[in-house]
Amino acid sequence: MVSDDRYEKMIEAFALAKNFLKQQVDLGFDEVYINKKSSPKKVFKAAKTLNDFFQEIKDCKKCHLYKTRTNFVFGMGNPNAKIMFVGEAPGREEDLQGEPFVGKAGQLLDKILAAINFRREEVYIANILKCRPPENRDPLPDEIQTCEPHLLEQIRIIQPKIICALGRIAAQALLKTKLPLGQLRGKIHDYHGIKLLVTYHPAALLRYPQYKRATWEDVKLLKREYDNLG
Numbered sequence: 026m027v028s029d030d031r032y033e034k035m036i037e038a039f040a041l042a043k044n045f046l047k048q049q050v051d052l053g054f055d056e057v058y059i060n061k062k063s064s065p066k067k068v069f070k071a072a073k074t075l076n077d078f079f080q081e082i083k084d085c086k087k088c089h090l091y092k093t094r095t096n097f098v099f100g101m102g103n104p105n106a107k108i109m110f111v112g113e114a115p116g117r118e119e120d121l122q123g124e125p126f127v128g129k130a131g132q133l134l135d136k137i138l139a140a141i142n143f144r145r146e147e148v149y150i151a152n153i154l155k156c157r158p159p160e161n162r163d164p165l166p167d168e169i170q171t172c173e174p175h176l177l178e179q180i181r182i183i184q185p186k187i188i189c190a191l192g193r194i195a196a197q198a199l200l201k202t203k204l205p206l207g208q209l210r211g212k213i214h215d216y217h218g219i220k221l222l223v224t225y226h227p228a229a230l231l232r233y234p235q236y237k238r239a240t241w242e243d244v245k246l247l248k249r250e251y252d253n254l255g
């Protein structure tokens with residue numbers, strides 16, 4: 026006979042597993058990483074880790090950008106983060122250091138995070154492309170298409186509750202739209218069951234400080250959504 030307490034835990038475990046599988050399907054993945062010895066509640070723990078995935082793709086040569094990169098820029102932060110920030114591609118400093126959002130734009134992102142009581146280590150930060158496009162040009166559609174599965178896998182592993190797309194290119198790539206950033210920001214989008222918000226890229230704020238007010242409105246919305254997660 027199963028006790029009420031155990032029964033409730035089983036229901037909770039099955040609900041977790043069901044949500045996990047639904048998200049896999051929504052994200053278009055046809056593989057599920059489950060250790061056969063694990064209970065349903067341990068499905069998340071049994072999944073491939075970010076480090077496993079890093080090792081798997083760190084020498085990626087799927088598109089021509091590998092030829093000009095100094096470093097592959099995987100992403101950084103808390104592998105259990107509830108919030109993920111996604112930019113478009115590494116710039117010069119990121120390419121040299123192998124980390125996303127370093128240099129002046131990264132410092133500004135840190136300040137934005139601090140303004141809503143987050144530290145960089147608490148969130149996860151990544152880009153759509155893992156290698157720098159030459160001369161910091163915009164990523165090409167075929168580069169995005171080739172590299173995006175890497176980001177999708179990171180999202181699948183981290184399972185954030187909220188994604189914040191930084192800049193037009195990241196927002197358009199994730200939401201599969203050509204709408205301008207002005208029409209995408211200021212609202213909550215659904216990204217395969219994950220809340221997605223859009224705001225300006227910190228590098229754009231350095232060039233156009235007049236966007237800072239709108240960015241502040243966006244990050245306040247982000248913080249409200251985060252606080253509502255409970």
Ligand code: SF4
Nearest residue numbers: 085087088155156172
């Ligand atoms: S940009 Fe992405 S797909 Fe292209 S080589 Fe780098 S990691 Fe691979």
